[in-house]
Amino acid sequence: xxxxxxxxxxxxxxxxxxxxxxxxxxxxxxxxxxxxxxxxxxxxxxxxxxxxxxxxxxxxxxxxxxxxxxxxxxxxxxxxxxxxxxxxxxxxxxxxxxxxxxxxxxxxxxxxxxxxxxxxxxxxxxxxxxxxxxxxxxxxxxxxxxxxxxxxxxxxxxxxxxxxxxxxxxxxxxxxxxxxxxxxxxxxxxxxxxxxxxxxxxxxxxxxxxxxxxxxxxxxxxxxxxxxxxxxxxxxxxxxxxxxxxxxxxxxxxxxxxxxxxxxxxxxxxxxxxxxxxxxxxxxxxxxxxxxxxxxxxxxxxxxxxxxxxxxxxxxxxxxxxxx
Numbered sequence: 621x622x623x624x625x626x627x628x629x630x631x632x633x634x635x636x637x638x639x640x641x642x643x644x645x646x647x648x649x650x651x652x653x654x655x656x657x658x659x660x661x662x663x664x665x666x667x668x669x670x671x672x673x674x675x676x677x678x679x680x681x682x683x684x685x686x687x688x689x690x691x692x693x694x695x696x697x698x699x700x701x702x703x704x705x706x707x708x709x710x711x712x713x714x715x716x717x718x719x720x721x722x723x724x725x726x727x728x729x730x731x732x733x734x735x736x737x738x739x740x741x742x743x744x745x746x747x748x749x750x751x752x753x754x755x756x757x758x759x760x761x762x763x764x765x766x767x768x769x770x771x772x773x774x775x776x777x778x779x780x781x782x783x784x785x786x787x788x789x790x791x792x793x794x795x796x797x798x799x800x801x802x803x804x805x806x807x808x809x810x811x812x813x814x815x816x817x818x819x820x821x822x823x824x825x826x827x828x829x830x831x832x833x834x835x836x837x838x839x840x841x842x843x844x845x846x847x848x849x850x851x852x853x854x855x856x857x858x859x860x861x862x863x864x865x866x867x868x869x870x871x872x873x874x875x876x877x878x879x880x881x882x883x884x885x886x887x888x889x890x891x892x893x894x895x896x897x898x899x900x901x902x903x904x905x906x907x908x909x910x911x912x913x914x915x916x917x918x919x920x921x922x923x924x925x926x927x928x929x930x931x932x933x934x935x936x937x938x939x940x941x942x943x944x
Contacts, residue, residue, distance in 0.1 A: 623737060624625030624734070624735045624736075625635045625737070625782060625803040626647050626739065627631035627807060628731070628734075628786075629656055629658075629733055632658070632664055632700075632701060633656075633657070633658065634659070635658075635659065635700040635701050636659050636661070636697070636698070636699040636700050636701070637653065637658055637659060637661070637699055637700065637701045637702075637703065638651075638660070638661050638662075638663060638696065638697065638699035638701070638703065639660060639661070639662050639663070639703045640663045640664075640693075640696075640702060640703065640704050640705055640708055641663075641664060641704070641705025641707065641708060642662055642666070642671055642675070643705055643707075643708075644776070645728050645776050645927070646662075646703065646705065646728070647675060647707070647777055648775075648776040648779040649703070649728055649776055649779050650662060650679070651682075651779070652697075652778075652779040654682050654684060656736050661681065661684070661685045661686070661687070661697065661699065662684060662685070662686060662687070662920060663686075663687045663688075663692045663693070663695070663696060664686070664687075664688050664692060664839075665688075665689070665690060665692055665693075665807070666688060666689075666730070667689055667773055668688055671688070672687060676688075679751055687705075689719070689793065693712070693714040694714070696714050696718060698721070698723070698754075699723060699749055700718075700724060701723070701724045701726065701797050702715070702718060702723055702724065702726070702727070703726060703728060703731075704725060704727055704897045705823065706727065706729075706795060706797035706798050707797060707822075707922060709822035709823075710725065710800070710801065710838075711822070713802055725801075725839045726801065727798065727801055728772070728776065728777070728778045728913050729777075729778075729792075729794065729798040729799070729801075729802060729816070729941045730801045730802050730803070731793045731805075731933060732770075732777045732778040732781065733805075733806070734803075734804050735778075735781055735804060736777075736784065736790055737785065737786045738784055738785065738786050738787065738789060738790055738805050739783060739789050739790070739807045739808075739922060740789075740790045740791075740792065740808070741753075741756055741789065741790065741791045741806055741807065741808040741809075741810070742771075742791075742792045742794050742805070742806030742808070742809050742810065742835050743756065743771075743791070743792070743793050743794065743810040743811075743812065743916075743920075744794045744795070744796070744809075744810070744811055744812070744832055745797060745810075745811050745814065745832075745848075745916045746811065746812075746813055746814050746815040746817060746818050747812060747813055747815070747870065748812035748910060748912065748913045748916070749772065749793045749795075749812055750772055750773040750793045751816040751908050751913050752773065752793075752810060752812055752913045752916050752917055753769065753773055753774075753791050753792070753793035753941045754769070754773065754792050754937075754939065755913060755917040755933065755937060756810075756917045756920055756921060757769045757774075757791045757932075758907065758933045758937060759921055759925050759929055759933045760789050760791070760921070760925060761919060761934050762831060762925070762930075762932060763924075763925040763929045764781075765788070765789050766785070766787070766788040766789070766941075767788065767789050767790075767791060768780060768784055768788060768789070768790045768791070769790075769792075769793075770790070770792050770793075771792035771793035771794045771795075771798065772793040772794065772795055772798075773793045774791075774793070776842060777790060777792060783937040790806075792806065794835060795820075795837050796818070796820050796823060796828050796831040797820060797823070797848040798830070798831055799831045799832060799834040799835055800827075800831040800834065802834045802835075802838070803834075804838055805834065805835055805836050805837060805838040805839045806835065806839075806843075807839075807842075807843050807844070807884065808843065808844045808845075808846070808920050808921050809835040809839065809843070809844070809845045809846065810835075810846040810855050810865070810916050810919075811832060811835065811836075811845075811846070811847055811848060811857070812848060812913065812916055813848050813851045813853075813854060813912070814828075814829060814832055814851060814853040814854055815851075829853065832859065833860075836857070836861060836862070836863065837860070837862075837931040839861075839862045839863040840862065841863065841864075842863070842864075843862065843863030843864065844863050844866055844920070845857075845861045845862075845863045845864070845865055845866065846866045846867070846868065846871045846877065846919045846920050847861070847865070847866070847867050847868075848869075848912065848916070849867040849868065849869045849871075849872070849874055849877075850869050850870060850871050850872075850938060851914075855867075864876075866919050866920075866922075867879075867919065868915035868916050868918070868919045869915070870911060870912060870915070871885075873889060874889055875889060875891060876889060876890055876891060876895065877915075877918075877919040877922075878914075878915040878916075878919045879890060879915065879917040880900060880911060880924070881914065884899050884900040884901060885898075886899065886900060886911075886914070886915065887899075888918060888919075888922055895927070897918060897930070897931065898931050898934065902934070903933055903934050903935065903937075904932075904934070904935055904936055904937055904938060906938050907934070907937045907938055908939050909936070914934055915928065917930070918930055
C-alpha cells in the first residue's frame with residue numbers, strides 16, 4: 621500500500637544524502653537509509669577512535685563513505701539533502717552556504733512529522749518532557765493502544781516509519797533544537813514549562829522560546845495544546861494557540877484541564893463540569909515527585925484514555941533515575 625513515507629523514499633532514491641553527526645539518532649537512520657539503497661555519506665567532527673571503531677567498521681563494511689575529524693564541515697560536498705544533527709545550528713556558515721546553493725537542510729524530526737500516518741503527541745519543556753512522555757505512553761498502552769515512543773527518549777522514530785500504522789499513537793519527547801525547523805506540529809502538544817535554566821549553547825533564550833512554540837504553532841483547530849498555567853512564560857501562549865487550549869495547574873482551578881486542590885485531590889475541569897480523578901496520596905510513592913507531570917498527562921489524554929487506565933498507571937509508574 622502506498623503511504624506518504626513510501627512516496628517520500630521513492631522521490632529521493634536517486635538523491636545524494638549527507639548525515640552530519642553520528643549520534644544515536646543518525647546511527648539508526650543511516651542503517652535504515654542504507655538498507656533502502658540510498659546514496660549516503662556521513663560527516664562527523666570526531667575521529668574514528670572517538671566515535672568507536674565498531675560502528676565505523678560496520679559502516680565501512682556497508683560501503684558508506686565517512687568524513688571525520690575537526691575540519692569535517694570544510695569538506696561538505698554537494699549533496700542534495702543534508703540531515704543535520706540537532707546540536708548543529710542552522711546558522712553554521714557551511715550550512716548557510718549549502719542552503720543558498722539549493723541544498724535541502726532538514727532533520728530526522730522534521731521529516732518524521734511530515735510523514736507520520738498516525739495521531740501524534742509531542743511533549744517539550746525545560747524540565748519533565750521525558751518523564752511526561754513516558755507517562756503518556758504508558759497510559760495509552762494501558763488502554764490497549766500501540767504506541768511508538770521517540771525523540772529524546774525511546775526509538776528513532778523515522779527509522780521505524782514503515783512499521784507505524786494509522787491506528788497507532790506516536791509520543792515524542794522533543795528538545796528545542798529538534799523543534800526549531802519543524803513546520804508540522806503534533807496533534808496534541810504539551811509544554812511542561814519553560815525556564816531560563818536551559819542548556820542549548822547555540823540558542824539565545826528568545827530563540828529557545830520561539831523553537832518551543834513550534835510544538836503547537838502549526839496546529840489546526842482540531843488539535844489540542846496543553847499548557848502549564850503556573851508558568852509565567854507558557855501561560856502567555858494561550859493567546860496564540862490555534863487548537864483547543866487545555867491547561868494544568870497546582871495553584872488554581874483551570875477552565876479546561878487537570879488541577880490539584882489544597883487537599884491533594886486531582887480534578888479535571890471541562891468548563892462547568894468537574895471530575896475527581898484521584899488523590900495525590902494514591903500516586904506511587906516510588907514514582908515521580910513532581911505532580912505537574914501527572915497533571916500534564918491527564919490533560920493530554922482526557923477523552924482518549926479511560927480515567928481508570930490513567931489512574932492505574934499513576935499508581936504503578938516508576939521513572940528511571942536518568943529520566944528527567
